[in-house]
Amino acid sequence: MxxxxxxxxxxxxxxxxxxxxxxxxxxxxxxxxxxxxxxxxxxxxxxxxxxxxxxxxxxxxxxxxxxxxxxxxPEKLSLAERWVSARRVMWEHSLDGLNAYLDQTKAEDEK
Amino acid sequence: MxxxxxxxxxxxxxxxxxxxxxxxxxxxxxxxxxxxxxxxxxxxxxxxxxxxxxxxxxxxxxxxxxxxxxxxxPEKLSLAERWVSARRVMWEHSLDGLNAYLDQTKAEDEK
DNA sequence: TTTATTGTTAAGCATGTACTTAAGTATTCC
DNA sequence: GGAATACTTAAGTACATGCTTAACAATAAA
CATH class of the missing domain: 1.10.10.10 (Winged helix-like DNA-binding domain superfamily/Winged helix DNA-binding domain)
Structure with a gap:
């Protein structure tokens, strides 16, 4: 529906x-x-x-x-954008996302 | 497909x-x-x-x-996010979007 | 080793999506 | 008025989507 x-x-x-x-x-x-x-x-x-x-x-x-x-x-366009953005940010603040962030930081240090 | x-x-x-x-x-x-x-x-x-x-x-x-x-x-999540974001920004830089921005600014001035 | 848990596959059905061509309507141009 | 333009509606077809129940693993627990 x-x-x-x-x-x-x-x-x-x-x-x-x-x-x-x-x-x-x-x-x-x-x-x-x-x-x-x-x-x-x-x-x-x-x-x-x-x-x-x-x-x-x-x-x-x-x-x-x-x-x-x-x-x-563009209002609805930003509605969709904000939904995705908010979830990605939430993930980044989770333990899983934090680990991914740390791995990425480490990888960049080794460059 | x-x-x-x-x-x-x-x-x-x-x-x-x-x-x-x-x-x-x-x-x-x-x-x-x-x-x-x-x-x-x-x-x-x-x-x-x-x-x-x-x-x-x-x-x-x-x-x-x-x-x-x-x-x-989250990589694909941000892929979708970026597509929408880029188009919204493009629109904001267009004449149409510029006018909408100006209208909004004017409306906020009148508050 | 029987039983419960966790997931997977198969078959089937109802509805929705993405088109097509053909025909029709409303405006504008000559 | 008659022809061209710009869309609109209708009818039909093919395929995809979102479920269902029933049956079937595979693993873990008692």
Whole structure:
């Protein structure tokens, strides 16, 4: 059912086509056709990917005339980022992570 | 086909059961049964999730006797983190992101 | 050596995902 | 008005995902 926001955000980012769309949109807004150009698929398929991105809250779009313009909404992007970051930091503060850190420090001393 | 490492990492993190397993493992290593306790599903289902996490490189495990011990491998975790972070930063440096930043700054001035 | 524990494999099922082509709608241009 | 553009919807197909229960190791404990 994908209720959770994180579920949707991570699931959206799991697809290379959708990541490519995000990569394009971080540069600036784009139309649906512009997003579709580099992608090896039909326009309806791109629409579906766009819908997934919008549903995850990563992208918003607005239609003016016959053109739909899409842009990044970076809040959800940072939501996903913060989840991963917080867990990595937690791990680093655990005994396991501490040992890994010490091993790494030791390895660097021996260089 | 999920060839890409990022595909697998994001897809693995898109499931709440798997994120719960990661949350448990950042505290320290755990057995399969320990990971299964809080999860509302059968042990074989947990095994499948574990396999997905291992396949994504987020988790490693080793069997000693009849017990399999699992632990986090934070390298792939930071791989996903860095992808998101880099895109957010790129967006912030774009005209769109710059405007959002300025709007936010203005809003905070008015507080 | 029987029994309990811990994990693994197999088979099956229901649902979701990622497309496709074809047809349709709404705008804009000529 | 008629044609081109930019998307949108519908219908259908193929494959992947997320479980289940049942049966089967392998190891450890009594």
């Amino acid at each position: 994908l209720n959770n926001k994180l579920d949707k955000a991570f699931a959206a980012l799991a697809d290379p086509a959708r990541r490519a769309m995000v990569e394009r949109l971080v540069i600036g807004p784009a139309t649906v056709s512009e997003l579709a150009v580099p992608l090896p698929m039909s326009l309806p398929a791109v629409m579906l990917h766009l819908k997934v991105l919008e549903d995850a809250g990563l992208v918003t779009s607005r239609k003016e005339g016959r053109v739909r313009t899409c842009r990044i909404d | 999920l060839n890409n490492k990022l595909d697998k990492a994001f897809a693995a993190l898109a499931d709440p059961a798997r994120r719960a397993m990661v949350e448990r493992l950042v505290i320290g290593p755990a057995t399969v049964s320990e990971l299964a306790v809080p999860l509302p599903m059968s042990l074989p289902a947990v095994m499948l999730h574990l396999k997905v996490l291992e396949d994504a490189g987020l988790v490693t495990s080793r069997k000693e006797g009849r017990v399999r011990t699992c632990r986090i491998d």
